[in-house]
Amino acid sequence: MKKCGLVIRVSTDRQARNTEGSLHNQRQRLHAHIEYKSATGDEKWIEARKYVLKAVSGRDSIRSPEFARLYEDVRSGAVNTVVCTALDRVSRSVKDFLSFFEFMNEHGVEFVCLKQNYDTTSPQGRLLITMMMALAEFEREQTSERTRDAALARAERGLWNGGQILGYELDPDRKGYLIPNEQESTLVNFAFRIYLACGSILETAKALNSKGYRTKEYTSRRGRHHPAREFSYSSVQVMLANRAYVGQKEINKKRRPRVCDSTDERDRYRVVDAVWEPIVDKAVFEEAQDLLRRNHESKHNEVRRPRHTYVLNGGLLWCGQCGAEMEGRSGTGRKGGRYYYYACKNGECGFRVSADEAEGVVLERLGQLARSGDVLEAIAHKVNQQLTANLPELERRRAALTREFHQTKDLATGLLDQMASLSGQESAKLAQERLEELGRRKRQIEEDLDRLELEIESYQGDSISSEKVRLTLECFGEVFERLRPHRRKDLIRLVLHKAILSPDCMKMALYGHPPEIGPSSVSVPELRSQTPTWLPGVVSQSVVMWDEVGIGVAAGAKGHSGLSLVP
Numbered sequence: 001m002k003k004c005g006l007v008i009r010v011s012t013d014r015q016a017r018n019t020e021g022s023l024h025n026q027r028q029r030l031h032a033h034i035e036y037k038s039a040t041g042d043e044k045w046i047e048a049r050k051y052v053l054k055a056v057s058g059r060d061s062i063r064s065p066e067f068a069r070l071y072e073d074v075r076s077g078a079v080n081t082v083v084c085t086a087l088d089r090v091s092r093s094v095k096d097f098l099s100f101f102e103f104m105n106e107h108g109v110e111f112v113c114l115k116q117n118y119d120t121t122s123p124q125g126r127l128l129i130t131m132m133m134a135l136a137e138f139e140r141e142q143t144s145e146r147t148r149d150a151a152l153a154r155a156e157r158g159l160w161n162g163g164q165i166l167g168y169e170l171d172p173d174r175k176g177y178l179i180p181n182e183q184e185s186t187l188v189n190f191a192f193r194i195y196l197a198c199g200s201i202l203e204t205a206k207a208l209n210s211k212g213y214r215t216k217e218y219t220s221r222r223g224r225h226h227p228a229r230e231f232s233y234s235s236v237q238v239m240l241a242n243r244a245y246v247g248q249k250e251i252n253k254k255r256r257p258r259v260c261d262s263t264d265e266r267d268r269y270r271v272v273d274a275v276w277e278p279i280v281d282k283a284v285f286e287e288a289q290d291l292l293r294r295n296h297e298s299k300h301n302e303v304r305r306p307r308h309t310y311v312l313n314g315g316l317l318w319c320g321q322c323g324a325e326m327e328g329r330s331g332t333g334r335k336g337g338r339y340y341y342y343a344c345k346n347g348e349c350g351f352r353v354s355a356d357e358a359e360g361v362v363l364e365r366l367g368q369l370a371r372s373g374d375v376l377e378a379i380a381h382k383v384n385q386q387l388t389a390n391l392p393e394l395e396r397r398r399a400a401l402t403r404e405f406h407q408t409k410d411l412a413t414g415l416l417d418q419m420a421s422l423s424g425q426e427s428a429k430l431a432q433e434r435l436e437e438l439g440r441r442k443r444q445i446e447e448d449l450d451r452l453e454l455e456i457e458s459y460q461g462d463s464i465s466s467e468k469v470r471l472t473l474e475c476f477g478e479v480f481e482r483l484r485p486h487r488r489k490d491l492i493r494l495v496l497h498k499a500i501l502s503p504d505c506m507k508m509a510l511y512g513h514p515p516e517i518g519p520s521s522v523s524v525p526e527l528r529s530q531t532p533t534w535l536p537g538v539v540s541q542s543v544v545m546w547d548e549v550g551i552g553v554a555a556g557a558k559g560h561s562g563l564s565l566v567p
Contacts, residue, residue, distance in 0.1 A: 002037070002045040002110075005070055005079035006030045007052035009061055009089045019222070023052065026085045033083065033114055034086025036479060048079050058140055062100055074107050081305060086115040088133050091175035092140040094130065111337045158274040164226075166216040167279050178244070180278035185279040187213050188245060197241055199291060199301040204240075205231040240292060246285045247278035273419055308340040309357055311492045312499065319344040319353050320502030328355055342501075353501060361506055362499060363490070394456050401452065405445045410436040 015022050021046040029366040031047070043551055051066040061067060077186045082104065084090050104111055151161050159176030167188040171177035187208070187338040214228035243250055252269045295301060308329025317326040324346035331339055340355040415435050448553045497509040 002043055003048035003079050004034055004080045004081045004083045004112075005045060005046060005049045005050050005051060005073060007070070007082060007084040007090055009056055009058070012055055013055040013316045013345075023054070026089065028503075029085055029114060032082055033112075045081075049073050058088055062093070062096040063090050067100075069506065071103070074104070076108055081112060082109045083112045084114070085410060087113055088139075092136045094134050094137050098130065098205060146325075151516060152251070155249055158249050158272050160244075160249070160274070160276070163220065164216055164218045165242070167240060167245060168276065176275065178274075180277055180279050184216065189280060189284075191236060195236075195288055196291065198285070198310040199295065200242070201236050202233050205233055208236070239342065240288055243285075244274065244276075245278060245280040246282050247274050247276060248272070301527040308355055310340075310342070310355060312342065312362070314354075315532055316491075316492070316496055316499055317342055317358065318498060318500045319349060319351050320500045320505070321347065322346045322349040326351075326501065332414055351503075358501060360506065362496060365508065367384065391456065393460075394452060397455065398449065398452050401445055402448050405442065405449065408438055408442045408445065412442065435473070450529065 006027070008023055008030070010016050010022045011248070018024075019331050027050075034045045034047055048439060049070070050272065051070050053061055053064055053066050056066075058066050070079065070082070073084075082090075087097070091100065102113070148480065154161055154176055157176075160170075161176070161179055165178070166169070167184045168178035169181050171179050184221065190211070191208055192205055194207045196202065198207075208231045217228035219225050236564060239245075248271050250269070250271055252267055308328070308330065312326075315325060315329045318324070319326050322344060326342045326344050328354075329341055331341070331342050333339055340356050341352050342355055343352040343506075344350065373384070412435060415431060495510060499509070500507040
């Protein structure tokens with residue numbers, strides 16, 4: 001007995017809603033075929049299961065819940081024959097269909113297709129099925145590409161391709177046009193004003209919800225109802241960044257973070273003027289984008305002035321008494337005043353110092369170094385010593401590679417001379433393989449030598465003078481004062497490797513390989529994005545030199561200390 005599983009599929013929701021459409025036609029044809037086979041054949045055919053895929057692409061049909069049911073029914077023996085009207089109703093992916101086809105063969109399941117009659121037991125039949133599935137997949141990809149091209153062309157003209165958007169209504173007469181919704185426009189502008197005032201997306205959402213505002217309520221073209229809901233963090237974030245509100249259309253929006261010069265022009269992110277009216281002032285919108293960007297970079301609400309930025313946090317400041325790391329903390333005094341300090345993470349130690357004064361010692365010491373000729377000379381001498389310490393080893397490696405290069409070249413030359421006298425195809429083949437191996441090794445040695453030469457030149461050209469150190473330290477102080485608080489943390493890490501603080505002294509490990517910048521050549525906005533030549537952790541390009549400074553410690557309330565440099 002043939003226990004038939006009927007596979008019925010349509011690609012779009014519109015087709016699925018049509019009661020007299022493709023779904024009905026497929027079902028009717030499959031029932032007629034089963035009745036015919038049962039009436040005229042020797043074996044009884046019955047409908048065991050029906051698998052209806054509504055609005056499922058042929059690309060994803062095999063991974064749909066309905067096919068999961070089919071797989072289970074085949075394994076349990078409830079279905080031993082799969083029937084469909086055409087191959088593309090099962091799948092439009094060659095890989096997926098062949099996997100499904102192999103699964104059916106493993107379980108002895110027959111496959112019946114009304115439109116194409118195939119013998120799946122022969123190599124010719126399997127080849128024909130593979131070719132037909134490849135054509136179905138090609139047709140799907142062509143349709144998808146035409147759809148993408150049409151959407152891109154509409155976007156280039158500034159037309160709307162998306163669904164509903166808060167603040168606008170879809171123009172019923174002109175496809176791709178938006179009509180401002182006066183009531184919703186007020187809501188959108190209110191959201192921008194609140195965000196610029198408080199600087200917090202979450203607080204903006206709370207303010208919108210407290211005023212009774214809700215997201216857009218609408219019914220999609222597929223008949224699905226989307227009720228109005230309270231604003232969440234993500235819904236407000238998307239609204240604040242949507243350029244549709246200033247009459248602009250974004251193209252390839254998902255590619256914005258990955259834009260590069262090598263990207264094809266049609267795939268690059270870009271913004272074009274839209275065909276609808278803006279409902280948010282351009283200056284207000286750009287101000288909101290700037291605030292969003294600054295908040296993201298600083299991980300802090302830029303509207304609210306930070307109480308204190310602990311620039312020595314994150315492993316820069318260590319306790320000289322017990323060796324544990326120190327971290328920034330804050331407390332409230334007896335009179336309600338707020339104070340900020342660095343405390344040892346070791347609870348048994350309890351050493352703490354004022355945050356302003358600990359940071360002041362570091363900055364003041366850098367300023368002293370910039371003014372002290374003897375110290376600058378010592379720094380320059382020590383740095384140059386460490387920079388050149390690796391040169392002998394690098395030169396030995398260069399000499400060894402040079403010798404190996406000449407040896408390899410001589411072996412290849414000798415082998416070429418011998419090939420002319422070799423007899424026999426096998427001998428010539430072995431010689432050719434050896435020659436290719438020597439050629440690959442020769443190219444590898446050449447690449448290694450080139451890299452080594454650059455590294456040696458870098459070390460030889462990296463020697464510094466006391467004047468270069470002075471300019472760097474002076475530049476540091478000037479730039480530090482001009483930076484925003486969160487950027488100061490980035491800058492301090494370019495100079496300070498580690499600081500160990502004790503009650504009577506502070507030891508600072510400074511990076512002594514400064515970049516080529518002077519006081520007048522520093523661009524503050526670019527500092528965060530620059531790749532410095534003396535980044536922490538890059539051993540080959542970072543030289544750490546310890547500097548020790550004496551300090552005086554004056555004890556205060558609750559262990560709060562005051563620090564000052566000792567002349």
